[in-house]
Amino acid sequence: MPSFTESSTRSAFPFRLGAASALLAVIAVIGSTQPTTAQTRPFTISGVVTDADSHESLVAATVQATGPDGSTHGVTTDRYGRFSFPIPTGPIQITVRHVGYVLRSIELTVAADTFLTIPLAPATLVLDSLVVQGSRTNDSPTSTATVRLSPEEIRRIPALGGEPDAVKAFQLMPGVAGGREGEAGLYVRGGSPDQNLVLLDGTPVYNVNHLVGFLSVLNPEAIRSVALSKGPGPARFGGRLSSTLDVALREGNRDHRQRHASVSPVSGAVTFDGPIRGARSSYLFAIRRTWLDQLYKRFQPPKERYGYNFYDTVAKLSRSYDRGGFYVSVYAGRDNFWGRSDQSLTSHDEKYRGRLGWGNLTTSIRWQGVVGSGVLMQASAYRTHYSTTFRERYDSTYRDGSISTEAANFVSGITDLGLTSEIELPRRNRIDFRAGASGVLHHFTPGSHTASVTSATPGDNPVVDETGSRAGVAAFSSAIFSEAEVEATDAMSFSVGLRFSNLFVDSHSWILAEPRLAINLQLRPSTNFEVRVDRSTQFVHLLSRSGIGVPLDLWMPSTASIGPESGWQYSLGCVQILDESGIRLNADIYYRTMSGLVEPLAGSSLVGIDAANWEQRVETGNGQASGLELLARRESGRLTGWVAYTLARSTRTFDGIDRGMEFPYRFDRRHDFAVTTTYRLTERWIVSATWVFATGNALWLPSARVPSIEDDAGYRTWPERDPSINAYVYDARNAAREPNYHRLDFSFRKTRQTDRGTESWTIGLYNAYARRNPFFISAREQEDGSIRYYQISPFVLIPAINYEFEF
């Protein structure tokens, strides 16, 4: 049910836009004109919750104020650790909770608007009595659609190659599939990876893959928190259909300098952070690089070499003042394949040099602060750039002295320059209000390619023949949003939001309204129900030849003829916290529709697609997904972890595929089950294990063959194309299935204090019982013309070892 409007040419759906505008106004009115009662809410308390050791802010801490009359007001700190709400006059008690920290209570009497910095002490384990101090959990149920993982949880999960990975950790959550074996992609609720908005300190990142997808670009040492919203989430998030992965970088320790180093068979990483001239400023610098190229180098002949490496770096400077702060973040990461050869042939010598690289570079500067009477504000500017480049060059020197040089360059990328701002009003009359706006200037360079040939004979000037296309596309997108969270009664609250998104490209404008509604019913203190209806849209399309994170990703903007992707998601969720054990139970069902999905035409190559022709090389279609998600999770105690199960279905419909019949999505999984556990054996030893079972991915393979009879307009040509039986007949798209996927991983982690710092060893095994899960399956022609199906299972009994040292 699209409600797109192309404002420059027509005004379709005026009523819907009008209604949406009215809704936006109502939300704004709710938030801004709510009456205040001087007798009961004269003051606002705002502040930030921090780690008592490092003074870094804490995300998702629960701050609750209890008034003299027993009334309570509670909020959760935002992604920057901030909170703000009104308080009644008189003495109040403020209670602050966060997973892994000691609960803290403060009693105070407020006589004016107040800003507080509340440090929380990390929880410690008392081994003798086997008692865990500190808060067990944030013991009030919250949204069912958001999953949050701490860096410590991520580190404990057994990882491929001993490389902790935030993205892969989320693959173990319900509603999130991981694509192919070993891949670090996220397929959220039947969506594709390009439908995930990955925010690194608020800056979009377009490609999260290292190592052709086996590792994500998120270095866990630089991460403070990661949260995944399944679905569009609140109205402040936009631009993607399936999810938002919100990654907050650490600010750096403001109390003392820290150094952290880690080594695994895949890479080495070091992190430096600490205060700058006192506790108000801090820095963080993290760098990680693979060793693989150094290993390969030793086994190759000098005249023909190839290799691979990746690196990523994070740098952040933070400066806080009494009621806010400035932050500057930089991320740079890149992967490189390269090859070179030197050949001596009869007629000439030839040198080949080739390099394929892809990576992101993001820069952001952010200000945040509390202004006026507890109004939280923030503004940021960012630049994000993703590109794939391929360069190759042949230099030939002939025996007669002439030379020939052939060079080819291919660049595909996207660059965004963005500005965002948000305000959040302190809670009044049980209403939280937030509003914001953003504007992004995009520049797409899809498939820019040039080829040149230079030839010269002795005594002559070189002749240069250059062809190619450097076409790019500029686009401007903007959005405004407002959202209000209304606590209607003690048992019911609702969140209503509206986002207007606009794209201006090539003299055409798309305007879309994205309403978001969530109704929350708290039947008991530990039981929550949530109903959500969300609409979302995205103005960027990803054309990707394969799903394994290979860097030939072409990002394209919506155009006048290829519209935006949009979708509706309906979900119902329930959270139950079991008081005795602290186990949190989640159950969600969802149904979603997607339209405007884009696929390359069958058999077409991504190289050769550029800004001028891409609309003719794709087809558009729709998708549907539905599912049931169950999660049981325990976050504190000696035994932590979760059990997750997903029953799901995801399909697609394209007019040009299977004559418009519905077919399963490539990564449609009927069942997906994961158990992730961590058990603290002693103060030093932790053992972790993960077991995963999933229905095999959908497959589209040839099932029959016929002679490949050809015709040359009646001419029998020589050499005659002898017909063989190698024309392959396929069944319905994705009708077959890969074998079911399952594996067991485990790891042991030993941590000990030394004179110089904290040392950790992690030893583990990935796919411990050697299940041959397919990375890919393809058809292979045999000598007799028949075909057999061939499978590569790269990850069998992969040992993992990781050493970390922090001082």
Added chain:
Amino acid sequence: MSLSSRTSRVPPNQRTGSSGAAVFVVVTTSLLGLQGCKGFIDVDLPQRDPELAVFAFASPHDELHVDVFRVASAGEAATIESLRINDATVVFSRGDMVDTLSLSADGGYVANVRPTYSERFEIRVVAPGYPAATAASAIPDRPSISGVDVSAVRNDEEWIDYGVSFTLDDMPGPTVYSVGAYTQRPPNEQTQGVEWTGVFLTGTDPVFRTELADVGALQLEVTIPSGSPLYLSDATFDGERTDLAVETRLYFRQPPLEARLVVTAMDADYFEYHKALELQRRNLEDPFAEPVALYSNVIGGQGVVAGYAREETSIVFQ
């Protein structure tokens, strides 16, 4: 856009250095194979019922020839002859005219009549043990070409670049053309009666070959197999007269050479089938490529029944 930007003296298929695609595949495969397992597996595919595969490329220039086979399973070791169906009833119908084809010596079925220009026809095949297979197609109008001109430029000591230009009087409606050049070969034992060989051509405004330009993940060059025709869409000159040009490069010792320039108008079935076949060849064993289904317009079976009409003229490379 020129199809081929390569002017190197080393033909692409003789290049011995690494290519970008090769580097990528080698490194990736090596990484995967560090401790990995690979091997053949059985895949649980949906069961297929017996089907006929029918192939017919009809034109007013030749007698209609229909090949009928049974569809082989993917893993079956079969030969062309073992798949031929010799007891089928093949019926050609055009308007009120109906003709039953006879089995010929080469295993195919031959009609006593020829299709005519601008007319639809249908072929129905019935064989014991198989569901009936039916397909319909149409013969396009004969393409009209004029003003054929050949120009030559000596490229270097060994090569001469020829340009062949001509005017095509396009018919209204979307049409796909192919342009090919063929030289007659003297009969000998090696050619076994095959009369023609294709001339290497490059051209402008190609649609088919550009789509097919499977430069892989890493290569940017486009090459055309010798002897294959070029395919052109009339999307930009629908219903108008237009000037077209193709190029070829010949060894200087090869001319003078007489060839036939053949311009073929084809129906959509002809084009889609050949396109799918070519794409399958290129993508089958590429694990990173999207599969391509074989195009078929046969109801109740596989294969293709398609029509074309050609016009040809003699050209001389001096």
